[in-house]
Amino acid sequence: MERELSFAEALNEALREEMRRDERVIIFGEDVAVAGGVYKVTKGLLEEFGPNRVIDTPISEAAIVGAAVGAALMGLRPVAEIMYMDFLTIATDQLVTHAAKLRFMSGGQLKVPLVVRTQYSLGRVHGSQHSQFYPAWFLQSPGLKVVLPATPRDAKGLLKSAIRDDDPVLFVECGLLYHRYKENVPEEEYLIPLGKADVKRRGNDVTVVAVSRVVREALEAAQRLDERGISVEVIDLMTAQPMDSETIINSVKKTNRLVIAEDSVKTGGLSAEIAARVAEEALEYLDSPIVRLNSPDMPVPFSAKLEQEYMVNADKIVDAVSKLVG
Amino acid sequence: MAIIEVVGGLPPSKYAELGLGRDKLLRMLRKMVEIRLFEERVERLFFEGKITGPSHLYLGEEAIAVGVAEALAESDVVVSTYRGHGHAIARNVPMVAVLAEIMGKATGTCKGLGGSMHAAISVEHGIPVATAIVGSGIPIAVGMGLAVKQLGEKRVIVAFFGDGAVNTGAFHEGLNLAAIWRIPTLFVCENNQYAEFTPITKTFAGESIAARAACYGIPSYRVDGNDVIAVYSTTMKIVEKLRRGDGPAFMECITYRKKGHGVYDTAWYRPREEVEEWMRRDPIERFGNNLKELGIVDDGLLKSIEAEVEAELDKVVEEAMNAPILPFEQLKQFIYST
Numbered sequence: 001m002e003r004e005l006s007f008a009e010a011l012n013e014a015l016r017e018e019m020r021r022d023e024r025v026i027i028f029g030e031d032v033a034v035a036g037g038v039y040k041v042t043k044g045l046l047e048e049f050g051p052n053r054v055i056d057t058p059i060s061e062a063a064i065v066g067a068a069v070g071a072a073l074m075g076l077r078p079v080a081e082i083m084y085m086d087f088l089t090i091a092t093d094q095l096v097t098h099a100a101k102l103r104f105m106s107g108g109q110l111k112v113p114l115v116v117r118t119q120y121s122l123g124r125v126h127g128s129q130h131s132q133f134y135p136a137w138f139l140q141s142p143g144l145k146v147v148l149p150a151t152p153r154d155a156k157g158l159l160k161s162a163i164r165d166d167d168p169v170l171f172v173e174c175g176l177l178y179h180r181y182k183e184n185v186p187e188e189e190y191l192i193p194l195g196k197a198d199v200k201r202r203g204n205d206v207t208v209v210a211v212s213r214v215v216r217e218a219l220e221a222a223q224r225l226d227e228r229g230i231s232v233e234v235i236d237l238m239t240a241q242p243m244d245s246e247t248i249i250n251s252v253k254k255t256n257r258l259v260i261a262e263d264s265v266k267t268g269g270l271s272a273e274i275a276a277r278v279a280e281e282a283l284e285y286l287d288s289p290i291v292r293l294n295s296p297d298m299p300v301p302f303s304a305k306l307e308q309e310y311m312v313n314a315d316k317i318v319d320a321v322s323k324l325v326g
Numbered sequence: 327m328a329i330i331e332v333v334g335g336l337p338p339s340k341y342a343e344l345g346l347g348r349d350k351l352l353r354m355l356r357k358m359v360e361i362r363l364f365e366e367r368v369e370r371l372f373f374e375g376k377i378t379g380p381s382h383l384y385l386g387e388e389a390i391a392v393g394v395a396e397a398l399a400e401s402d403v404v405v406s407t408y409r410g411h412g413h414a415i416a417r418n419v420p421m422v423a424v425l426a427e428i429m430g431k432a433t434g435t436c437k438g439l440g441g442s443m444h445a446a447i448s449v450e451h452g453i454p455v456a457t458a459i460v461g462s463g464i465p466i467a468v469g470m471g472l473a474v475k476q477l478g479e480k481r482v483i484v485a486f487f488g489d490g491a492v493n494t495g496a497f498h499e500g501l502n503l504a505a506i507w508r509i510p511t512l513f514v515c516e517n518n519q520y521a522e523f524t525p526i527t528k529t530f531a532g533e534s535i536a537a538r539a540a541c542y543g544i545p546s547y548r549v550d551g552n553d554v555i556a557v558y559s560t561t562m563k564i565v566e567k568l569r570r571g572d573g574p575a576f577m578e579c580i581t582y583r584k585k586g587h588g589v590y591d592t593a594w595y596r597p598r599e600e601v602e603e604w605m606r607r608d609p610i611e612r613f614g615n616n617l618k619e620l621g622i623v624d625d626g627l628l629k630s631i632e633a634e635v636e637a638e639l640d641k642v643v644e645e646a647m648n649a650p651i652l653p654f655e656q657l658k659q660f661i662y663s664t
Binding site: 057060065071110 | 405438440447448454455459462464465474477495496500502506507657659663
């Protein structure tokens, strides 16, 4: 059976199902319990699972993620919430230097089955310190998985997989999408595997690889381009680490053109890694240079109008694809 | 503010009251000697060029690891640090596995992927973590405490760290959270007076480390860290409370590094009088003298313990030196579980 859920509702259902399924799953973070999360993702979980499993913490990001590492090592499956991705920098030591490496540097003695959920608020007029999108940094931390869902349906299936995964997962949500729209989400249980990209729309002329928020923009662009007779294949990266280059490269071999559209600033962003992989493994299949659509190399400006100009959108994707094909 | 109890050196006449028999006392002495001679070997091997990379020796702090470890149950869990060889040996990790790890060998505790700073990691011996980032083990120990509490286990967690760690954010965030969550974690600060090359007088504001911890409402103890029985008896008392569910506790053990921060460091920055004064408080010598006073050891026995440990170490060094190194092709399997 299908019914419509928002991004936040789908995530909430994923947490609820996994907590019912496995009592080792616990949640902690700032305002996740009594308030049900500032974006209501954890709404009602305290009532169902009680204060031992849904726990409000002080504003102590290093301790939140550090405690998740310790709890995971001792047999729990913690889901820690960092309210804004911007605040993750304070906890990065625990995520990068501990969670990501403990299995490796202990010679395989340890596993760290934790999830750090966070969101980025680009597009919500939150200014430079509450809008940052940093998943590319974490590509430098093998051992960590980095997941970036783009739709309510995917968010639910990916979060459930992340919670069941024995490795640490950084789960980056898009704050702008939490309550923006609803879509069909199956009621019966399903999982979406980590480490796989998803072809969201089939096409033959150009491949557009998009991430998180930008996937919807890419799909809108593809629809508009289709009306003009240009067939776009849209790939949702879904997991940035480990990255599924195969799906992207197979698509490029078919379309011979690649546009990458995502919210990182251009230099050293996710698009840089995707482009590098395609250049390394499929350069001879490209009929034209790779095009990258990113945020510019500047902090996020505050004014709504400026922020909109700063962001990748469907118009920019349409333009880029048109130039490429035209 | 919680009560701060100061535990000074205990006279040997009190040992019997603590239920410490001859075997236990001798075992503690032996463990301390093992750590001392092991670390002296590491130092020698480093200068002979047989060990590379940083090694942070536990020389002079032996009473803390042994005093704490002897008060724990096997199922209890220790979070160690980059100065962790002593913690490992005190928890019965075989010396050959620790040395092989320091040498980067496949037979090491971490198959040679950790090195000296993580050589103490041995899940089998209740040491899942040894961190090389100062202070970072504290929040991890808090999460471990949460887990054992949640799972209804009677285990306690002990987090070791140095005086340098108490000025990190992780210390403050971690202690606060531990107090709020009332978890069964004992925080043990090995206050060896120096954060790397800088003395505590230049890095620490406030009355004492124990007093700082007490600000979080955590019962705190200040202990003579060069008296193994003072450390042991205080830990025993604390661990009993932790198992009862009384919430976290803190123990500041006052001690002194016999050598520099790392094996390469000559500790040129320490005043001679200060060093000489602390050398007179050597924890092994003190404990040996106390045991002599009780008639448990004499010079002959002390010599034979040392000789036995040296002979064992000869074998340990040979075995570790001859151990293989993991083939590079095998490393990939350790990055991800799935």
